[in-house]
Amino acid sequence: MCGILFSLSNKDRPVNEEEWEILKELNTRRGPDAQNLKQVHCSCDQEELTLQFFSTVLHLRGPEVVPQPRFNPATGDVLCWNGEIFGGVQVGFGQNDTEVLMAQLEKAESEVELLSLFSTIEGPFAFVFYKAATNKVWFARDCLGRRSLLWQKSETHAFMLSSVAKADQEWEEVPAHGIYCIDLQSTGSEPVACNKSIKLYPWTYHDPQDRLETLQNGNLTFPFPRLNATIPSDLAPIENEDEDPEIDESMNTAIDEFTFELNKSVKNRVADVPYLDSKGQARVAILFSGGLDCICLAALADQHLPLTESIDLLNVAFENPRIEKAKSQKVKTKKNKKNKQPEEEIKPVIEEPTVRSIYDTPDRLTGRAGVEELRRISPERTWNFVEINVPYPEAMEYKQRIIDRMYPLDTVMDLSIAMAFWFASRGKGVIHGSEEYESHARVLISGLGADEQLGGYSRHREAFRQGSWEKLIQETQLDVDRISNRNLGRDDRIMSDHGKEVRFPFLSTDVVNWLCRQPIELKMDLRYNRGIGEKILLRHVARRLRLINASRNWKRAIQFGAKTAKMTGENRSEKGQHKLL
Structure with a gap:
């Protein structure tokens, strides 16, 4: 970098x-x-x-x-x-x-x-x-x-x-x-x-x-062609939309080839990082929500780094006053309904203590489950699950700096995503529940690019609903075409602000080239329900890597998984595409 x-x-x-x-x-x-x-x-x-x-x-x-x-x-x-x-x-x-x-x-x-x-x-x-x-x-x-x-x-x-x-x-x-x-x-x-x-x-x-x-x-x-636009035919009917499909010969070949290409991409991005600190410290960190994309990359990185080295799994969560306020109001409403009395006898609601942490966000929970699965498949590796907890005042303290770094992008959604990436890449958090820890890994691995190419977004499912395979191919081609116009420059500026470099194995042009050439039904089959049909090829790869539980995870945008979306709640009508004031 x-x-x-x-x-x-x-x-x-x-x-x-x-x-x-x-x-x-x-x-x-x-x-x-x-x-x-x-x-x-x-x-x-x-x-x-x-x-x-x-x-x-x-x-x-x-x-x-x-x-x-x-x-x-x-x-x-x-x-x-x-x-x-x-x-x-x-x-x-x-x-x-x-x-x-x-x-x-x-x-x-x-x-x-x-x-x-x-x-x-x-x-x-x-x-x-x-x-x-x-x-x-x-x-x-x-x-x-x-x-x-x-x-x-x-x-x-x-x-x-x-x-x-x-x-x-x-x-x-x-x-x-x-x-x-x-x-x-x-x-x-x-x-x-x-x-x-x-x-x-x-x-x-x-x-x-x-x-x-x-x-x-x-x-x-271009180092890759347009998408294979062949419309699937003679597909076997689906008996159960909630069951993983049988792996036929063509899918088996695709799993082997995709695993090879993705594994090569990961190896190229982690195996030649110089030792700048003492041996054993992490040279590589994964931006880790516990989701399907990042956990597969973590499992592959494990194959190419010495077992004496740790791998940092950076998991970020935010204190979001808007969400906490909404939950508090919901609890009060339930209690009021349960303890309904004549109006003149209603007593003030006493908040009951809870053991739930404000940082138990969706990504934190899947992240904890994910690291346990990684520890099962590679018990000799030290997996540092770094819980990066961001209090609301600290988020606001660095808000302007983050806005400056993501410039010239300037929307509400840009800020929500950039804030999550900035704190995650800084790498300051705790491990083992309370031990303070700071990741010094200069190379960060991101799963970005999987959803665009493998049908991970809800818009892919909607395209399939509206126009079957033909519309789905068009939507996926659009996603590949606009990767360069979207947010990679922003993410680079945000994470490099800490003197770190982010790498994207799913966006290796060799991986993109291979995926573009494959029939659409091998990459995604949206006849199946959520958690099965989207990114179906990567789910099969996850199972080959013995990541059984993670193979059923579905897409969750980082601003919702880490709870950075609409943190202040000042304007509930504010949309992601709106410009920052």
Whole structure:
């Protein structure tokens, strides 16, 4: 994980120095291990331009910290890289992927070779690369938008890129639609980058066999196809909608292949994390609600980390005054009805003490059940179930900071989700009921991406109800198409605020590629009831992993599972899509 900050300025559009210093500080939170600045001055089209590259580094690959930006004095090339290369480009065990990538970029002699290199990378990334020989600046987010990159296009100040921004400035997320290029030698018609135009080389669906021709035409080929749109036929009738279906030969093959792909994805994301603390401490933590997605990832991570190491399971719960008030009123109403007396004799209701904790949220309860199941299948492992309890005053104390980090996203739902992720990734809680504990794991594993691809949302069931398999395929394709436009950049900004990196095994492009090619009925069968039909393939995988109880868990959004939704209750008509005031 790294922080990227870049500016392109001239005498008419200078850098706002005050803002620049604030952005440097914000990016340093993302990369506390190294920070460096590289300035480049060039004369293009009879105009003096200044390029500033500032990078911060969170050490997660190789034995030593590799500072950024990477600069080659022989060529003048500069690279700011915030990403992880898990495939496509060969990075040996213990090697630093930034150094490997820079060496490959130096060899690229044409635009086609450069575009080909970036389009083959399997892994999340955002980058800025300056090719001095051609006076071109290249930048992008990966095709699924798994890393944050924002831009500020001003008519009066410098063009800027940053991993994170100040909330009172006009920033937007760089769309993950392709790779962008600024040709410093050409004058554009729009003043978006100091009078330089920005060209997009878009991601498109093409036959991988035609990849070179596609690149030559200025397009990139997605590393996965559109969904298999074959409508199921000749399916066996369902005798009981509440019973797990029999596993036939095609499903058995799918379970084996999906387990292999997901297991490989998890291995790539946990097996090469450097030891920064004493041996035995957790290098990896799971964002853990006890749900189907995260518990499968935890069980797979267990296969690739030494048993001498613990794994942290981060489970967050909030004190929500609105919910507690509603429960209290409900209890009073019941007591009043039960003890109904003539009006003049009604006595005040005396609240009875309860042993139920305000932090016994739905995710806390499933999390406790989940860790017990993990302990049964892997008793030699130390599973640290970290109960992260957030009192209401503390949530309000950090509310503005969280709003600033999720910017430019700014809805009620964004805040509910961002608040849960911010406190979860901070990792401060208790283990064993009362022992204070802070997770120092720098790599966080998230189950995001499973619901979109495997039919985990209620909208998938509604689509199936309205239009059977055809409508379900359309809805799932829509979900895959808009993954890059949704909230991954926000989540990256939120969790990296603690100097930690989140990784998404279900969004490995190899996993996405495999899932896109499978018939819809192998991934989900919504003829079955809730807890069976959605994510049916992953439920079978869970049972293969001996996670019998967890295989019946269903989707619960984190803002409801952790109780961050509508915490204050100030406006009950407030909806998730409403803008924050």
